[in-house]
Amino acid sequence: MKAIKARSRAVVLVVLAVAVAVAAVPMQPATAVTKAQVDAACADSRQQYDDYVRAQERFRQATLAYDQALADVERLERRQARIQESAEKAEARRDEIEEQIQQQIVEIYMQGGTSTPGIILSAQSLDELLTTQEFLSAAAIGGQRSLQGLFAQRADLDRLQAELDQVHEDLVARSEEARVAMEEMNSAMDAEAAAYQKMSQRCKDLAKKYEAERAAAEAARKQRMAGSVQVGPFICPITPGRTQFTNSWGAPRSGGRQHKGTDMFAPWNEPIYAVTDGVVSIREGGLGGRVIWLTANNGVAYYYAHLSGWNVSNGQRVKQGQVIGFNGDTGNARGGRPHLHFEIHPSGRGGPAVNPYPTLIAACR
Incomplete structure (x- = not known):
């Protein structure tokens, strides 16, 4: 498959909540955008x-x-x-x-x-x-x-x-x-x-910033009863503005399972990007259909499922922002709306997943 040139995008440093009972006080950014400012800009x-x-x-x-x-x-x-x-x-x-x-x-x-x-x-x-x-x-x-x-x-x-x-x-x-x-x-x-x-451009800019800050504040609120683990530089796996998703973590799934990721809806064959530098492994079959595991240099693993195809080979080292696959509906998503099922495993493959929504909302909005 013809390689697509990797694009550069803003890097977002994200923090994921893990189950450790400690108190954390959410902090507001010094230049927080208010709803009134958004209303004025728009x-x-x-x-x-x-x-x-x-x-x-x-x-x-x-x-x-x-x-x-x-x-x-x-x-x-x-x-x-x-x-x-x-x-x-x-x-x-x-x-x-x-x-x-x-x-x-x-x-x-x-x-x-x-x-x-x-x-x-x-x-x-x-x-x-x-x-x-x-x-x-x-x-x-x-x-x-x-x-x-x-x-x-x-x-x-x-x-x-x-x-x-x-x-x-x-x-x-x-x-x-x-x-x-x-x-x-x-x-x-x-x-x-x-x-x-x-x-207008100013309306777009402030609206997006306002949404991102609200998402970050929500993530901070959820950390009040948890510790944090830093996963390193992270970018949105799909071009911002080309995907929609909600927080479906824990939603019921077939076989009595619970949803352990975020479904990112996007057009068919939309490019899927490496969220960070690392090594990929690919496989096909099971509920995920065509799948990529991206293991970052710091050991954090990212799971991409339901792809229509790959743009990498097994064991290949990739750079952040590189196109590694394309959005689809393989596996148990067949016949539904094309989407990327995305998971984050802070302790690597085989370790438990954590809710990726706060990370994604900060990077993709």
Whole structure:
């Protein structure tokens, strides 16, 4: 694949919270931008700025709706699988009981257990035979338990089938809600980008700075109950302004898992960048699809998933800002909106992940 020239971007020094119970007092930057300053700077772009803010909120709400619908779909799929497994077991037990009853019928016939053998010979189905008084009288000797078991298994199968039908109906409904939410996300992203382009440059600059400072303050607030680990110079893995994301850390996922990263939505095949210098390893398969692990010089590991393709080879050393892959929907993201699933592991591959959202919001806004 043809290499794309690495770009230079502002380096953001970020601090990640880890689970160590110490107090940390958030500090406000000396030149903090106020909302009043943003409003003043955007006076000549008031409508565009308001549209921009509304579009951001639309995207946030749509993403929350999409995540919830997706979690419901995955929950329903797990339930569907459990019911299907129970139905298959009940079906196997029913077949076993029917086979036992058929053997009893043969024994009854051979022993002259009915006064009218023709009833057995003329029956068109097992059900037809089982409902005749002749058979019920003969079977009362030793076959009533099998009959009761058969009827119970059939009732259980009917119940399970009704549950499967309801789950399927719910799945269709929630899948449609996820699709609608995804369309709303797309629309909100387009509206945000369009409004941003129409804003004056000073309005853009102060609005972005204001958002970044608010994100940094939120990250500092979360550190009040935690220590900190410095991960070194870090840049946004996707061009700022070309991606949208929310804090979905801990959201439910398939198999009872919790979301351990941030989903960064961006156009298909959008370039993905090395957030720092380091060595990459690539692999394909599993939930992540096409994946890159970037291990930084200081040992921190970064995980990139759902890529459409790579722009590096296994074991290659890369520089910060170098294009290492392209945004996609591989793995369990297939068919959904293209996005980069991004994780940060401060103690390296195999170590626990920490919420990357504060780091990303500071670098990408």
